[in-house]
Structure formats: structure tokens, C-alpha cells
Amino acid sequence: MKNIILTGFMGAGKTTAGAALGGKLQLPVYDTDHLIENEHGLTIREIFQSHGEQLFREMETQLLGRLPSEPAVITTGGGIVMRAENRELLKRAGTVFFLSCPFDEIYERLKEDSTRPLLYEKTKEEIRQLYESRIPFYRDGSIEIDTSGKTPEEVADCIISSLG
Numbered sequence: 001m002k003n004i005i006l007t008g009f010m011g012a013g014k015t016t017a018g019a020a021l022g023g024k025l026q027l028p029v030y031d032t033d034h035l036i037e038n039e040h041g042l043t044i045r046e047i048f049q050s051h052g053e054q055l056f057r058e059m060e061t062q063l064l065g066r067l068p069s070e071p072a073v074i075t076t077g078g079g080i081v082m083r084a085e086n087r088e089l090l091k092r093a094g095t096v097f098f099l100s101c102p103f104d105e106i107y108e109r110l111k112e113d114s115t116r117p118l119l120y121e122k123t124k125e126e127i128r129q130l131y132e133s134r135i136p137f138y139r140d141g142s143i144e145i146d147t148s149g150k151t152p153e154e155v156a157d158c159i160i161s162s163l164g
């Protein structure tokens, strides 16, 4: 079995549905944000504060080059698809799923969040623009799973069904 890779915007539920999926399939789950946090002993917020976004992006690319051996569920950070190099690494690493979710649903989930530095001091419209600008990159070479109104367990079941 190939790796199952989850992509999508912040708040789409990658980390949560990925954990449910790993449980259902009895596969290990690796979250790129958690791996980076553990490796550096810092939270994502602290990494952005002390090293900046660019270095965080380097950490993501570097990590994709040395993912644990398959089969596993790999949940990614929402910005990982913005580098063409990362998209290629992801496609090579397994089957890529895009967890799609309407912007208003995402916004409701994240409006009180303080762990995602890209949301700081941004208006709803600015976050919407970021969301819309990223959609084509999530769609590139992936299988889209519509998560609207679904629980994380239901999202995991949809992914399993589409594995065939």
C-alpha cells in the first residue's frame, strides 16, 4: 500500500481526519508540522517568530525528502503545496488527497485560533484571498474529498472508499 497524503487549507481537518484515518487503517500517522516541531523543539508559532516563514518552508521541503517508509498516513501543513518541488515530492511519496472545505466553514473553525501565524492580524477577506489563491495548487495531481458537513470520521471513511 502507498502512503496516503492529506493536503488542504488550514482548518480543513487534515491533522484530525488523518489521525482518524490512521486508526481505521492501523497505519502510523506523521504530521509534517508535528515532525518539524519535535525536531526543532519549537512550536510552529515560535519557528515563524524566530526563523521566519522562509526557513520554515525550507524545513518542509527538507522533511519531504526524508519521509518515513510507507505505508503511512502523512498529514501536511496547508502551505506545503505552494512549492512545485514539494508537490512533486508529495506525488512521488504516495496518493495525494485534497481535503476541500468551504471558506466560511474553515473561517468559523479558525477565527479563535492562535497557533497559525499566517492568520495573525489578517481580516476575513485577506484570509479568503489566501484560500482562493491556493486552491489550484491543492487540486494539482490530487483526489479531492469534499469534507463539508462531515465529521473527521466520515472524512476518513470517504478517503478509504476512494482508495478502492
Ligand SMILES: Nc1ncnc2c1ncn2[C@@H]1O[C@H](COP(=O)(O)OP(=O)(O)O)[C@@H](O)[C@H]1O
Binding pocket: 008, 009, 010, 011, 012, 013, 014, 015, 016, 017, 078, 109, 147, 150, 151, 152, 155
Ligand atoms: N470535519 C470536521 N468538522 C468539524 N470540525 C473539524 C473537522 N475537522 C477538524 N475540525 C476542527 O477544526 C480545527 C482545525 O483542524 P485540524 O485538523 O487542525 O486542521 P488542519 O490540520 O487541516 O489545519 C480543529 O479545531 C478541529 O477540531
Ligand SMILES: O=C(O)C1=C[C@@H](OP(=O)(O)O)[C@@H](O)[C@H](O)C1
Binding pocket: 008, 009, 010, 011, 014, 015, 033, 044, 076, 077, 078, 079, 080, 115, 116, 117, 118
Ligand atoms: O497554510 C500554511 O501556510 C500553514 C499551515 C499550518 O498547518 P495546518 O494546515 O495544519 O494548519 C502550518 O504548517 C503553518 O502554520 C503554515
Ligand SMILES: [Mg+2]
Binding pocket: 014, 015, 016, 033, 075, 076, 077
Ligand atoms: Mg494540521
